[in-house]
Amino acid sequence: MLESIPLFPEQASSLAPEVDNLYFFVLAITGFFALLVAVLVVIFAIKYRDRTGNRVGAPITGSIPLELGWSIIPFFVSMAIFVWATVVFFHIVRPPDQTLEIYSTGKRWMWRFQHIDGQSEINELHVPLGRPVKVTFTSEDVLHSLYVPAFRVKADAIPGRYSSIWFTPTKTGQYHLFCAEYCGTKHSGMIGSVYVMDPDEYQAWLSGGGGLSMTARGEQLFQQLGCVSCHLNDGSGRGPSLAGKFGTQETLANGETVNVDDTYLRESILTPQLRLVAGYQPLMPTFQGLVNEEGVMSLIEYIKSLPAAPATGAATQTQAQGR
């Protein structure tokens, strides 16, 4: 029975060996110090044992060199751990440029995953082997946390903002997916599986499902909600053109600049007055309650897909003259 107890989770992502190596390093260092102190305590306790209780110890009060030594050495050792751990951390939180994007929402008590091509699934996530995947997610109610131990990644799902995890699966198979942040009654039921598939199988699986792609759904919503009537691609509308804006910087009415990323787009859809782009009137109504989290994600995906309009300024002018 004892042989069946695993000590380490499977390594199924490119990050997993990095984290494990760090773990062994810290284990070795802390193990050394724990043993050192424990052995000394045991030796001293036995060697200097006095059964009478009537003797006194040697009149030693301290030693500055020793105090400095056992302050400075542990400091440098811990700094070595700090530096290594921080390097690994930045690998974990900084996704590579080209990733397969998947969106997700957590709510009590399930995870819903939305693939760009239209497939959606609940408490299951299918991903291809060997390709960096980035999951962007939020929560519809309370805090959750998306955690895949085999990939050594985790991030809290926070209502009102986006979080993300990324990983490159290195081994096909089925792995646990947990909610790691306590969220009420069925917290421990908010679990599922990640399936790492060969790329061909993954393609087959993707094409198996129906439904519109996220871009297409986003375009539909863009029409239905009337976004299109103000956000004209040529920039002549009452709102700024969104074409090619994703990933750029905008100047705000208060003079600050903002990166146009998914968080800013989400905020602009739900609370448009908060950070207004310079040169535009605060006319846009909130879409809070009119569009759900997945709708927002589809809209963002659509906005991302819009190519930059060539020479917007010129186009506006031409159009103005044409009228």
Added chain:
Amino acid sequence: MTTTVLPRVNYLNHEHGVASWLLTKDHKRIGILYLIVVAVAFFLGAIFAAGVRMELTTPQGDLVSADTYNKLFTAHGVMMVFFVLIPVVPAILGNFAMPLMIGAKDVAFPKLNLLSWYVFVIGFLFTIAALIFGGVDTGWTFYTPYSSTASNSNVMLTGLGVFIAGFSSILTGLNFMVTIHRMRAPGMTWFRLPLFVWAIYATALVQVLGTPVVAITVLMMALERALGFGIFDPRLGGDPVLFQHLFWFYSHPAVYIMILPPMGAISEVIACFSRKNVFGYSFVAFSSLAIAVFGFLVWAHHLFVAGISPYSAMVFSFLSFAVAIPSAVKTFNWTATLYQGAIWWRAPMMWVFGFIGLFLIGGLTGLFLASLGLDVHLHDTYFVVAHFHYIMVGGAIMGFLAGLHFWWPKMTGRMYSDGAATLSALLVFVGFNLTFGPQFILGYLGMPRRYHVYPDEYQVLNVLSSAGTSILGVGYTLTAVYLIYSLFRGERAGANPWLATGLEWNNTDSPPLPHNFSDLPVVSEGAYEYSKRGMKVA
């Protein structure tokens, strides 16, 4: 020994009756009053823990419902953190021993001291009421927006209990600070203070500066829950992560409220039973202050995966490593104190050995969690649960028991069975490691905390952990049995059964006089001058 008579008049027998206890302004009696309430809280908290561990022996949720399970671990956490760990050493041992140790007749504000106890009891009763009326299911951390918008349980009543109990902690801290500044006996300079007093002083700083923040945080959560103020709920324009910042700004320093005083008690016991000066007295004293100050600067290490900027995570990781250094310094100094000592193996020292072993593991596993790259994987798993139990129970409770066994003869005038106490320390040490050791492995395997149901492959380690709990339970029960037995049948202790230095041992009887000393003590030497005792050097 049986021929030794109790002092004619002492703080226990000079007045009789319930009223004489409930209206007492004597710091020693107030310490005993806290001991009684904290013992009740510990018993309740332990029962809740037993419920949790029993449920977790099987992967299925077959013993209690999910909601009941959630209420069990919440009740365990609230009870143990706010009503056991925070008051256990400052309010019990600090109240009883600190004024004696500095040569004072009482604390600076005796009536305020009694008020603190009443405030504590009222907070405790509110919390008990919350449990009786159906419990609370938010976890002891009350994270928003779950606590402020979603939970259907007694959040308000529990929050009120915690809020009220916080004032007890603030008032006690204030009282102790003034006492240590103003009430020291002639000749009791700062650097002649026993290290326990330094630890109590450092703790008082944290109590006074930190506790108001958690009181305000709980209040804001209540305002949002009851009146819909948008503070933490994003739908109302709030920020749920703000709650975590505020909560941990207190609750991380609170860890030091829990661990610093037991560390102080450990220094006393080690010095006494090694018959030596504590190695590097001033380093041990200042490390307490350093921990208290740095403790305020590490709160966001609870938020590494909660969406804070990676650069701020980096800063907090660095500071978390930094706060580990003074703790390491203390541990090395205790170890060095044993060197060339005359180590008398009596029960309090056995609890100290247990403390060092468990605190080592608890402290060193903190380095894993301070490491950013590892914390992403380990956060909110059983690794964290194991880590903080090693600090809180392995460190704080073992340290408390070391101190309690040390001062018990002074408190009661009676000796307990040394053999039973040694056995109990061993049982607790073994049971503790069996309970929480496997949880480190579970955590690295990825088992999240607060799970009612878990995947089958985690069962073996969970069964080991639950089995350990029963040994731990036997150990603690044994402690209660021989300590209570000693009250009736224990040998008379005499003024100084351990041949210890210190005013509480050498300048008053056991139990001490109602006003501590018959003559005002005058201090002319450091706290641990065993070498000047005229005993033989080992």
